[in-house]
Amino acid sequence: MKYSTFGSLLMTVIFSCFLLSCKQDSNKENAENTILWEPYNDSLEVAANANHDNPRMRYKLIQSKVLDKNDVFRPLYQEAKAFSNERYLALEPYILEQDIPSIQSSIKQGKFTYEELVLFYLHRIYKYELDNGTTLNTIIALNASALEQARQLKSNADGEHPIYGMPILLKDNIGFKGLPTTAGAIALKDNTTADAFIVERLKEKGALILGKVNLSEWAYFFCDGCPVGYSAVGGQTLNPYGRRLFETGGSSSGSGTAIAAGYAVAAVGTETSGSILSPSSQNSVVGLKPTIGVLSRTGIVPISSTLDTPGPMTRNVTDNAILLAAMLGFDEADQHAIKDLFSAAQLLETPMSSIAQIRVGAITTLMQQDSIYKTRVEVLKSAGATIVPITPPEVKLDGFLSILNIDMKHDLPQYLETYAQQKDLVSVTSVADVVTYNIQHSTLRMPYGQARLEGILTDSTTIEELQTIKLNLEKEGRRFFDEALDNQDLDAILSINNYHAGYAAVAKYPAITIPMGYKTTGEPIGLTLIGKPLTEVSLLSIAKNFEQVMQARKIPELYSN
Template structure:
């Protein structure tokens, strides 16, 4: 907390990565210390402070998604927060984000929200981009404000800031972690996920959030209950493990260096030309999902009661746009204008799913690969 006060706000080195602190965190930390000394540790996450992206509901801090409209959005804990607490984690506070998870203003910088201001990259303050939308979650870990943080991703929002801040970010398979109580963009693609400094911490935080949430259809369908992803991790060599390298990326010096590191560790790296696939109507998928999913969040999980959907937020921001939406709200306006029949929407999702899978499945099968190597969120 001292380090956050010293480096995060209102000085020449501020990073604006933390949007709120848990008012009970000292009390909770003392309780965990006592429990730990009494041998009550039930998980490696026990007693570890965790920062949450501020689109994840918590009971004693408003969940704003960076939006002025949601500053009174007082809620119960999201399902993954319940799981973290059950496993002994301490919720340190909330991290800033690209407002509405970067699906709001269109031509605005990543890492900006009206509530939290502009998050800045500690490796190059005002020089390097933070990545988004889990900007504060990544910056806070890079700056040692917390050991681990939770982000969320629709398409690149964990991968990008993790990459930009030299961290480990994981977007899990949809449904392994519950989305219950998280401000949505797309029920087709959304998931929370861990952002950490190393792989073992990532696996521990990931495991601490797992559980079957009957309120989230994807979680209920996946059937994952209390997984352990960390016990089997070891520093094995990569002899015989086959990775695919995309030929168009082999002009990037850092990519080439990473490929060579893997080869020196014993991996086989097969260079290939990527499949030429189109992803038509991707923006429409997000529009149509959020048009349906945001009202569901307000109805089931939201705590302010003032808003029913995107139109209400647009109207609220329009009365004081300088302070509430200084970069405009072009993407929200696009959501309102978009519509489709159920049949058309199903066709959009089907095409995107088939084409997206083909991009990876064809080379994975053809070359018998364990994984494909990319950069940042290029292929999210």
Template sequence: MQYKLITSKVLDKKAIQKSIKKQIKGFTSEDYETLKPLIYEQDIPTIQNHIQQGSLTYKMLVQWYLYRINKFEFEPNTSLHTIIAINPNAVADAEARDLSRSSDDHGIFGMPILLKDNINAQGMPTTAGAIALKDNYAEDAFIVKQMKNKGAIILGKVNLSEWAYFFCSGCPVGYSAIGGQTLNPYGRTIYETGGSSAGSGTSMAANYAAAAIGTETSGSILSPSSQNSVVGLKPTIGLLSRSGIVPISSTLDTPGPMTRNVIDNAIVLSAMVGKDAQDSYTSLSFNEKDYTQNLEELDLVGLRLGANKSFMNNVPLYADIMVALQKMGAEVFGYEPTKVDLDGFLSILNIDMRNDLPEYLTNHAGPKVQVRSVKDVMIFNQKDMDTRAPYDQELFAGIIADETTDDELKEIISNGQAAARAFFDVPMEKFELDAITSINNYDASRAAIAYYPALTIPMGYQEDGEPMNLTIIAPSLSEEKLLKIGYVIEQATKLRVPPELGK
């Protein structure tokens, strides 16, 4: 795999490391090794149990993750170019949590969370990977406020594909001018990270935090979760607020949790939900509940899953897990998928971003941000293309050139939604399925425009070691069912293996 650039030309890694070292002063390598069995690859309920028993504190937890980031991210032979900002008050926040904890705390209380750097977080810039936004210090996004209100600790920001991979054409996923090239811990420069939530996926695989938040328009949570062998949920559009998040498309955008296991995913999802007056979609799809409740109640016996016959015939890992689940009692129904043409899909992204980005820049960006439109960003970048846009900005040019009218856009969305829903609904109704199964982000665009949630969980590793995930899709607002299905499959198969990094 050939990259033009690996290391960012503009990111001050020394300043990030200085902030970390200040916060881990007195935390030793012995402390790191002693606490490792309590934290490394452990789920959130287990970590919370250690804290309740007194063998761990929130301060120790935060310092352990910061120590680990410092241990790997600043060494040329191990850096994933994943961390691009650190909360300078993370340890102080943890100390406050240690003083205020109670038996009624939400599961996310005291947990260090990393954010994809298109999500606003007070005290750190929100860049979307773009130099034009390097001084974008803004107020917390709605979902960040929701997590903080329940006691979460925002540990820092992670790299991403610049402008959520809707900027350059044919450029490598996980690259941004701010953060450089994100690398996959299962094979640095060997396997792609997936995008655009590249850093959210790599940071979870590398055990840099308890959980991470990504965003998806069409595959941007599912792809990096799959490439890094972690669990990612793309929720129903509108279940989670998008205000305070750098947009591509108000029609299709959504944030979502990325974690190492399903129960953590349910905890983080539960912490983010809420009606937001600034995002009208949340009033349509809002479904507040604790997604961890009764997570274990589903049994594999009798579970009805749809299996794409083409995948069964051509992807050994997919065929293997389908056979294994069948042997454990699930009912697997093979089906021939119908062809779906999502004509005009690109125009949804083009027209939405042309309209939605100025709205974000006007209402949610910090006061130092000067650009106000896609065209402004392009003009800014043209002053130093080698640094600001080394892979060019072809997709931004396409946004400006798109002449789709409002009426044509409505028709594209309506036709696309009907076709995409039929793609899933026909086999679901024919075989009375609980869910459709897929691979990685293979059906991401159809799930996106259908407004169907998708959960992806580790499925194993190809012969060369590259991770691959099983993706489960069901109709709108089926998150509770998807998490239960994902949980029972995860517990029955236990296919995730952490990368060699730091074992």
């Protein structure tokens, strides 16, 4: 009798376990087959932009023809779904639009955990990116391990770098182990790599890589006169301040739009000439293009080893300095790496300059042409800054395109040979291969052509001629700024958006843009500060001061809750 009872109980337990296992398998299968998003007909949206005042915004498509958002969002869906809207709303005052020190303070006080911080951002991403009426087409990959990694973190960041536990998004030309690094191109859709050098530095300090964001394909060195923020992988990135109304800026379009919409604490972009400054300005966020050599380029899909650099993109200057500090490190593999520069401690601990000590140049033609710039300069002057009217010399950037052409012709094959880990999945080995590949698959890959890639193949500039061009352009770029910086003893020169990004690029000078205001249409505009090499600490200090005086940034209305 006892044996019979035990046997019956055992069979019941076994059967229950079997049912539970079947239920779990069924739940897993259901989760894997859950339809979160369906492709839609974007022809009406495309038609609505056919006569846009800006030719680059006359789109031929909006949604990607190849990316299935279900594949992107399924892995974390069940956990994100379990995070209630009530909890989200309770956390909103402590996270949305708050800076990193404030977020870390709230976590230390037990208001929420690092896991809930990730869930908060996932909630926003799922809410807006799965709705075809609000999607920015900006998130193109999520790190399926992000929540598990968040759970393993300590309860607070005492003794850790401020970036500890902060969810960060990466532009999808930056290597991250576990997700493809595509540069927006289908030819690299299966490009698996190790972590880029700067990603290693972030992970060492406990940062959480939340995922990858869209970009202008091949960092906008692909088509000519085409929309910024378009890639074959991700589709057309849209501006949260006016979807299909305003440009996103490029090529770090996804980094700018995602941070503006509040999808993560911060993002990393890259710039060759304007690719951080432009999308930061267009999306009312803070973007820093460092001095060439401050941050490593190792593991990043290149355009130009001469001019490329990654940089931080954030909602405020404080976070920008923190993210920059977290990515610092001397990389012997980077030929332009600078060994002796400012330290992370200087970035994190330098007190803000007194505005009365700040001396900057305001470009006279911009004062005449742009009312917002003029008004903001006058506000800064009233607050105590010394404003010196300047007229930079006439400078030509002859040969600039050849730097990009010849560098990419040599740098891309080297990247593919060194970092593309599965050569059988990445068939291209050169720019010529990419051009051919795109022609063979043109329906999906190049609705706007590939004029810039084709231009690389026809550029006959020799290496010797290229060296002369580089030296001349660096000299001319520095002359554009130095006449005022040196003669007037200026800390920086004030520009707008990416207006003078090309000069700063060839000069290899750092630049930071901060929100300056909004046009009558609602389109954001940025105030850009450009300084001498390795003056990042000073530029960030000045930018922080100006940010507090102007207090210009507003969250985009459609993404405000």
